[in-house]
Amino acid sequence: MVKYHLVANDDSHALVLGAGIAGLLAARVLVDHFSRVTIIDRDDLPEKPENRNGIPQAHHAHILFVRGQRILENLFPGMIAELTSAGAPTVEWTADCPILFQSGWTPRFHSKLVTRTCSRQLLEWQIRQRVMEYGNGQLSILSSCQVIGLHGTKTHVTGVNIRHEHVEEIINADLVVDATGRESHMADWLQELGYPAVKETVVNSFLGYASRTYRQPRNRPDWKALFVMSNPGISTRGGLIYPIEDNSWVVTLSGRQRDYPPTNEAEFFEFAHSLRSPVFYEAIKDAEPLTPIHRYRRTENRLRHFERLSNWPDGLVVTGDAVCAYNPVYGQGMTSAGLAALVLHECLDDQRKHHPKGDLTGLARRFQKRLAKSNSVPWLMATAEDYRWPEVEGAPPNHATRFVQWYTHKVMAAAVQSPDIFQTFFEVTNLVKSPLNLFKPHILVRALMKHSESRSAEISAPPLFWHKRETLEIAQIK
Ligand SMILES: Cc1cc2nc3c(=O)[nH]c(=O)nc-3n(C[C@H](O)[C@H](O)[C@H](O)COP(=O)(O)OP(=O)(O)OC[C@H]3O[C@@H](n4cnc5c(N)ncnc54)[C@H](O)[C@@H]3O)c2cc1C
Numbered sequence: 099m100v101k102y103h104l105v106a107n108d109d110s111h112a113l114v115l116g117a118g119i120a121g122l123l124a125a126r127v128l129v130d131h132f133s134r135v136t137i138i139d140r141d142d143l144p145e146k147p148e149n150r151n152g153i154p155q156a157h158h159a160h161i162l163f164v165r166g167q168r169i170l171e172n173l174f175p176g177m178i179a180e181l182t183s184a185g186a187p188t189v190e191w192t193a194d195c196p197i198l199f200q201s202g203w204t205p206r207f208h209s210k211l212v213t214r215t216c217s218r219q220l221l222e223w224q225i226r227q228r229v230m231e232y233g234n235g236q237l238s239i240l241s242s243c244q245v246i247g248l249h250g251t252k253t254h255v256t257g258v259n260i261r262h263e264h265v266e267e268i269i270n271a272d273l274v275v276d277a278t279g280r281e282s283h284m285a286d287w288l289q290e291l292g293y294p295a296v297k298e299t300v301v302n303s304f305l306g307y308a309s310r311t312y313r314q315p316r317n318r319p320d321w322k323a324l325f326v327m328s329n330p331g332i333s334t335r336g337g338l339i340y341p342i343e344d345n346s347w348v349v350t351l352s353g354r355q356r357d358y359p360p361t362n363e364a365e366f367f368e369f370a371h372s373l374r375s376p377v378f379y380e381a382i383k384d385a386e387p388l389t390p391i392h393r394y395r396r397t398e399n400r401l402r403h404f405e406r407l408s409n410w411p412d413g414l415v416v417t418g419d420a421v422c423a424y425n426p427v428y429g430q431g432m433t434s435a436g437l438a439a440l441v442l443h444e445c446l447d448d449q450r451k452h453h454p455k456g457d458l459t460g461l462a463r464r465f466q467k468r469l470a471k472s473n474s475v476p477w478l479m480a481t482a483e484d485y486r487w488p489e490v491e492g493a494p495p496n497h498a499t500r501f502v503q504w505y506t507h508k509v510m511a512a513a514v515q516s517p518d519i520f521q522t523f524f525e526v527t528n529l530v531k532s533p534l535n536l537f538k539p540h541i542l543v544r545a546l547m548k549h550s551e552s553r554s555a556e557i558s559a560p561p562l563f564w565h566k567r568e569t570l571e572i573a574q575i576k
Contacts, residue, residue: 109133110456113258113271115245117143118153119432120418121277122225123439126173129233131446132272137229137237138260140244147223152279155426157392158309159340159350160218164191165529166433167213169440174228178214181224185343186216187322191528192521195323196560198375200332200507202514203560209521211528215323217311217342221432245278248287248414255291255414272458274414275442277435282420285402288411297406301492302398303484305427306358308366309350309392312385314341319381321560326373328354330486335359336427337370337378349382352427355489361391377559397425398491399480405470410463417442421466422473425484430476433529441468475533478502502533508545509536516544 112132114121117139128135141152149156162170170177182188189195192209230237242262249257249268257270276284285296328336334357340348351359351369359369371379400423404416417438424430445465449458482503485495495503513520519541525531536545 111136111271112273112275113138113269114275114277115258116152116277116279116418116420117141117226117239117241118277118279118418118435119222119225120279120420120435120438121275122222122229123169123173123435124275124277124417124442125237126229126232127439127443127446128273128275129229129236130443131450133236135233135237136269136271137239138243138245138258138269139239139241141241143226143239143241144223147217147219149219153218153222154392155394156218156222157389158218158307158394158426159338159348160221160432161215161338161340161429162213162221163429163433163528163530164211164213164525166436168530169433169436170225173436173439174225174232177224177228180228181214181216181220184216184220184224186214186220187341187343188212189215189322189341191323192517192524194321195325196321197325198327198560199510199514200327200329201511204514204520205517206561207517207521209517209524211521211524211530215341217346217348220343248274248291250291250411250413252292253409253411255411272413273462276414276416276420277418279419280396280400280423282402282416284404284416284420288407291411293407293409293411297403299401299403299492300398301425301481301484301490303354303425303487303490304356305352305354305397305425306356307350307352307394307397307426308359308361308369309348309394310366310387311342311389312347312349312382312387314345314347315381315385319377324378324381324560326375326378328352329374330488333372333374335369335373337373339378339381346388347382347385349385354487358393358395361393363387363391366391375560394426397427399423399425399477399484401473401477403470405466410466412459412462415442415462415465417469421469422477424476424480428476428480428483428527430480430529434473434476437472437529438469441465441472444468476529479506479527479533482506505536505545508548509541512541512545512548519544 110132111134112128114125114137117137125135125137141150190212193206197204244261245258246261247259248255255274257268322341324339326337334354336352338350353359418435449461482499513523522535526533
């Protein structure tokens, strides 16, 4: 492939801080525009799909949305086949994963909304291999290097300060991309360069996770994944059974409003037993555990408004969780990181059109503004749900958020009885379709007529496939 180099010198250099999903996807895009791309991570990156300190969330179920998988396949053709060969199961979500909504089980039917499901460790490792292959000769990774600050002036970032084995040095670059995640220090580093404080919006429903990986039992249920949602006013507790490679399940329990799931085995089972459906506990009670139980509690939605600073330095962009981290229970983070990579790609392409000589002026600011727009839909969806919880921390929701909350509740109530509504809802939450699709007349009318009842308990098993259910009902009537 012929590559265009944005900066008009022989050695244009982009530096990506963080080798998580957002950093790797940004690097993939940058390879098309810079003659050299360097990724820096403070971890010693493993040579196999393994846990590492910088990604504590990898112990927990990581759903890759349908949209996220499409972005990956687009950036790395053949990725789906590679995940399949590495053992990632295929899940057709509407057929293979019953979800216990607040108003009942979702219907089961075929929809072709399919993804490969795997551990976060395998997914990140696979992406890293493909980025290195794609950037062959152009891309390098510096591991065990901690970024400790920015280098530059008030108008222009020219590199970063790093620490490697107690030695500090400066690495220069034409573009620095911060993808250091939720704990990013970028706001502080900008202040050190003389910028004002970056405003943040935080919405916290105090959700905690506890997860353990199990070998799937021999007698498998008729589903591949199972999701029991919490229900405001009725149960703070939820859980997900998520199939991954090596015939394993990641079992993630979650509790809202500081009802944190325990890490002690007996209490973990007790918590699972207390979910709104006994099907969850029955599925895992005899399964063989493969790992200890890990917990995670930094789950607040946190939006850093870099786009609102009146001045923004050229040569610096911030992406992924470092800009917008969501409550993980909605599964949006990796797909949003993919969307951010696409925004970066668009901005670099536009820059090429408007500055054919390779000047980067204005690129970084334009990126932050467009990224803020791209993040707005998943942010609204996550926070509207979190505001259902009475003890949520954060400024009171605005009218748009209250409306989304009210209407989504009605759509979800209608969806448990209507496969077409559930399919559209699933496509919207998987960021495949615009939320405007939920306002089409055939959905709007049925949603508005629906009482959004909540069920206190669902002791029945998940439903049969929709077509089987219809046949059964007709047989019963006869
Ligand atoms: C418990 C949990 C469950 C989740 N479940 C899902 C899910 O189901 N689906 C989904 O899509 N998303 C999920 N997410 C979100 C998802 O993990 C992230 O949104 C996504 O991976 C993008 O993160 P990132 O690359 O921006 O940051 P991170 O994944 O946090 O990566 C940051 C990287 O930067 C490195 N780093 C940090 N500081 C420095 C420094 N100073 N110097 C050098 N390197 C540094 C770290 O070592 C790390 O490699 C979940 C998150 C959590 C916490």
